[in-house]
Amino acid sequence: MIASEYEYLQKLLKERSGLVLSADKQYLVESRLIPLARRCNLGGLSELVQKMRFGDEALIVAVVEAMTTNETFFFRDKVPFDHFRDTIMPTLLSARKNRRSIRIWCAASSTGQEPYSLAMMLKEMGASLNGWRVEIVATDLSQEVLEKSKAGIFSQFEVQRGLPIQMLVKHFTQVNEMWQISPEIRAMVQFRQLNLLHDFSKLGVFDVIFCRNVLIYFDQETKVNVFNRLAKVIETDGFLLLGAAETVVGLNAGFNPYPERRGLYHPTPATASPSIVPALGARTIQAVR
The missing domain is CATH 3.40.50.150 (Vaccinia Virus protein VP39)
Structure with a gap:
């Protein structure tokens, strides 16, 4: 993923979900979005970002959900x-x-x-x-x-x-x-x-x-x-x-x-x-x- 693509994802995720990604979190983005790109039959993250830039709202929603942390359990932290x-x-x-x-x-x-x-x-x-x-x-x-x-x-x-x-x-x-x-x-x-x-x-x-x-x-x-x-x-x-x-x-x-x-x-x-x-x-x- 090139710098401009990561910067685009940083901006979009903050606007859509409030999630703030620092410069050292690119590995996290790649680990969560590469499987999504595969499921969508895309060639990789560059193609995924390109489709998002063209306004593929369903894909944007899927990216935001993939990046949302859903760690929880019953009676967490007591x-x-x-x-x-x-x-x-x-x-x-x-x-x-x-x-x-x-x-x-x-x-x-x-x-x-x-x-x-x-x-x-x-x-x-x-x-x-x-x-x-x-x-x-x-x-x-x-x-x-x-x-x-x-x-x-x-x-x-x-x-x-x-x-x-x-x-x-x-x-x-x-x-x-x-x-x-x-x-x-x-x-x-x-x-x-x-x-x-x-x-x-x-x-x-x-x-x-x-x-x-x-x-x-x-x-x-x-x-x-x-x-x-x-x-x-x-x-x-x-x-x-x-x-x-x-x-x-x-x-x-x-x-x-x-x-x-x-x-x-x-x-x-x-x-x-x-x-x-x-x-x-x-x-x-x-x-x-």
């Missing part, structure tokens, strides 16, 4: 899920007892392990959520991973990564060599395609936002822009969870670190949204039998 169980849900159950509804957004949900982990946790809470309406909205840039998420089918390797055996037995059914999560858990999550670089205000306002391990791929200007818009779609007493290597400190005044809770932030009251949006397609939680 700490955010401890925060969800021990801090977030007890607080919201008290604060929302009159309206009895909660909205959760998993941004950059990849193949679905994060929102399904939350759905299983909510199900395990049993009677404490009887009669509550809980909506989990999971979004991702890639249509391919969203289709996998909706199916809820995971390999033996995927269910072995972070998923407690008791939850596997309770919430999954074995299908040949794969495992499918139960229809009841799948119905608790709404999957939608969304690019975080675009307007996401139409999703409404959320009580909890998981935006983990995606902003690390953005440059500082893009991070600031996303944080500014996140502050407008979160309740004044809501919760934002970031990845272990991510922070809002020095980037945005709309969120403050939650005391003694790594990766957990709460909105600055002056910047957070004061409105409440009715849940769309929310599920009424029933106790685990």
